[in-house]
Amino acid sequence: MNKFQRIREVIIAFLIILFSIILIANPDDGHVTIAAVLSTTMILAGLRQLFYYFTMARHMVGGMRILFRALITLDFGLLTFTVVDIPRFYVLLYLLVVHAFSGFIGILRGLEAKRFGSPSWRLIVLYGATVIILTIFCLIYVKSANMLVYYYCASLISSALVRLRTAFRKSAIVYIQ
Amino acid sequence: MNIDFHYYATYCAALLAGYTPEESLDICYSAQLVDLCSRTFLGKLKAPLSAATTQLQLELMECRTDMTGLQDITRIWASFHFLPADLYAVKEHCSKRYLNKYRLICGPNGDLLADTVNLAKNKGLQAAGIAMHILADTWAHRYFAGTPSLVINNTDYHFFELITEDGVVQERPVSFRHNPSAADDPKKGIYINSVSQNSENSIMNLGHGRAGHLPDYSFIRYKYLPAWGDFDEILKDNPSDFRHAFCQMIYALKYLRGEYELFEKDRYDEEAVSSFSDELHRILNKRQTDACEDWKALALHLDGHEPEPFDLTRYEEEYLSAEPEKKGSTFLGRFFQAAMAQKSMVTNKIFHSGNLLAGFSVDFDRKGFRGIEDFKQLIQYIKD
Numbered sequence: 024m025n026k027f028q029r030i031r032e033v034i035i036a037f038l039i040i041l042f043s044i045i046l047i048a049n050p051d052d053g054h055v056t057i058a059a060v061l062s063t064t065m066i067l068a069g070l071r072q073l074f075y076y077f078t079m080a081r082h083m084v085g086g087m088r089i090l091f092r093a094l095i096t097l098d099f100g101l102l103t104f105t106v107v108d109i110p111r112f113y114v115l116l117y118l119l120v121v122h123a124f125s126g127f128i129g130i131l132r133g134l135e136a137k138r139f140g141s142p143s144w145r146l147i148v149l150y151g152a153t154v155i156i157l158t159i160f161c162l163i164y165v166k167s168a169n170m171l172v173y174y175y176c177a178s179l180i181s182s183a184l185v186r187l188r189t190a191f192r193k194s195a196i197v198y199i200q
Numbered sequence: 201m202n203i204d205f206h207y208y209a210t211y212c213a214a215l216l217a218g219y220t221p222e223e224s225l226d227i228c229y230s231a232q233l234v235d236l237c238s239r240t241f242l243g244k245l246k247a248p249l250s251a252a253t254t255q256l257q258l259e260l261m262e263c264r265t266d267m268t269g270l271q272d273i274t275r276i277w278a279s280f281h282f283l284p285a286d287l288y289a290v291k292e293h294c295s296k297r298y299l300n301k302y303r304l305i306c307g308p309n310g311d312l313l314a315d316t317v318n319l320a321k322n323k324g325l326q327a328a329g330i331a332m333h334i335l336a337d338t339w340a341h342r343y344f345a346g347t348p349s350l351v352i353n354n355t356d357y358h359f360f361e362l363i364t365e366d367g368v369v370q371e372r373p374v375s376f377r378h379n380p381s382a383a384d385d386p387k388k389g390i391y392i393n394s395v396s397q398n399s400e401n402s403i404m405n406l407g408h409g410r411a412g413h414l415p416d417y418s419f420i421r422y423k424y425l426p427a428w429g430d431f432d433e434i435l436k437d438n439p440s441d442f443r444h445a446f447c448q449m450i451y452a453l454k455y456l457r458g459e460y461e462l463f464e465k466d467r468y469d470e471e472a473v474s475s476f477s478d479e480l481h482r483i484l485n486k487r488q489t490d491a492c493e494d495w496k497a498l499a500l501h502l503d504g505h506e507p508e509p510f511d512l513t514r515y516e517e518e519y520l521s522a523e524p525e526k527k528g529s530t531f532l533g534r535f536f537q538a539a540m541a542q543k544s545m546v547t548n549k550i551f552h553s554g555n556l557l558a559g560f561s562v563d564f565d566r567k568g569f570r571g572i573e574d575f576k577q578l579i580q581y582i583k584d
Contacts, residue, residue, distance in 0.1 A: 028267065075400060078295040078297055078298060079295065079297060079298045079301075079351045079400065080350070080351055080400075082291075082294055082298055082351060082428070082430075083350065083351040083354065083427045083428070084354070084356060084425045084426070084427050084429065084430075084431055085354070085356050085427070086351070088398070089398065092398060132258065132261065132262065135258055136240070136258055147262070185264075189266060189267075189268055192268065193571060193572055193573075194268050194271065194272075194559055194560065194571075194572070195559065195560040195561065195562045195570060195571035195572065196250075196275065196543065196544050196547045196548070196559065196560070196561050196562070196571055196572060196575065197544060197561075197562050197564050197569055197570070197571040197572070197575040197576075197578070198544050198545065198547070198548035198561050198562065198563050198564060199544065199564040199565075199575075199578050199579055199582045
């Protein structure tokens with residue numbers, strides 16, 4: 024990464040942490056905020072795909088489907104933006120089930136890593152188990168939207184920390200003639 | 201290519217180039233190790249992780265495809281398995297972003313191949329083995345890039361195997377399945393490939409994943425539409441490509457032994473195989489996914505005895521029991537240094553072509569040491 028890219032990563036990480044703190048401080052309308060973030064993400068993703076089509080995928084055999092996907096994503100993003108009153112309970116349940124599944128996959132991967140003799144298998148299993156435990160905890164308190172907001176914020180902060188770590192990591196390769 | 205070519209065929213090529221059976225075994229061991237030297241393997245040995253020459257499926261599934269993650273993937277796969285044919289390739293009316301990926305398409309006889317073989321000169325049998333792996337893969341993996349890319353590496357339903365029956369060439373559509381634990385079935389024309397993913401940088405779009413293991417089988421001829429090819433069909437003739445790879449390996453190994461002053465691209469030692477040309481043709485065209493037994497038989501014919509089977513743990517104890525300052529002199533230590541030198545060289549060439557897909561490269565001579573610590577041991581290795 025060059026200096027500009029490192030600075031950009033640090034700024035994005037701090038913005039994410041700031042957003043999480045604000046969300047934790049005002050959790051009551053948290054699920055609405057999360058929905059707004061999701062729709063914004065979809066709109067941005069649609070625009071990004073359009074950019075991807077015009078700069079890259081138009082050269083590709085079968086690249087036209089990227090264009091269609093970009094338009095559909097953009098359309099869904101705009102639609103989601105107009106729908107605020109989603110039945111909260113179902114959204115929460117869906118998010119939690121998906122999360123529990125990712126934890127289960129994490130444990131399976133960890134066990135496979137153990138089979139390969141990788142020293143990192145304990146960390147992977149621990150991650151998977153933590154995700155499942157947290158999901159069960161959230162399911163117990165599923166009626167409380169605040170709990171999910173806290174959980175969402177914790178995930179955001181951890182992703183911001185990973186960005187920070189990446190920004191400060193040495194990544195250049197040395198060439199010795 | 202698989203163990204049959206990287207281990208047994210490389211052993212035969214080394215013998216034909218004039219190496220002793222013991223030296224040939226070290227060369228082919230190193231050539232095969234390139235497909236197994238993952239971070240998991242290095243972690244077990246507490247060896248420098250920067251020496252990784254491959255990534256296990258599990259490691260790939262776990263790695264992040266952010267900027268640094270992609271650069272790490274590209275360094276490994278472009279340096280050891282998909283050596284770019286032309287870092288300055290021209291394609292009109294396209295963005296720089298597209299061009300950067302397009303220029304990483306692998307192919308034989310590029311400038312980087314000559315750089316790779318020259319880098320291995322006077323650097324021992326481990327470096328020679330690594331160079332032979334890379335050389336052979338430039339033939340098998342041509343038309344695919346060692347970086348995740350939908351727009352370069354994708355394939356679609358237009359994929360046919362050419363089968364000769366009773367002297368008549370027939371086209372059979374290839375059926376791809378996505379079950380990674382299943383085996384290919386050449387009899388029925390069913391092969392395993394990676395799942396179609398519309399994300400540009402998905403790990404499923406790395407190298408020849410979308411074409412399954414077809415590029416690795418010597419017997420197969422197929423035609424398809426590569427994503428980058430402007431709807432022009434490509435015919436991949438593996439028996440011919442693998443024969444070229446074998447003859448070029450013999451020539452390159454003779455150069456490394458000092459038989460020639462210069463390494464010339466596009467040069468093949470056909471003469472060395474003339475006495476068993478029909479047998480070579482038979483091995484390369486036999487419809488089988490594992491040709492180890494046939495290559496072993498050829499080695500027996502050439503040398504009088506078969507090479508011992510590949511054993512990943514063969515040199516582990518030597519490395520683990522060596523004093524820290526002497527690890528670099530062990531077999532695996534030399535292999536790791538040669539691997540890092542190769543990665544460092546390819547990354548540097550890609551970086552200086554104005555392409556950042558493999559990340560940043562710092563010239564030690566101009567800027568000193570400003571990079572990953574693991575590479576410090578290269579200073580001594582290059583001087584030796």
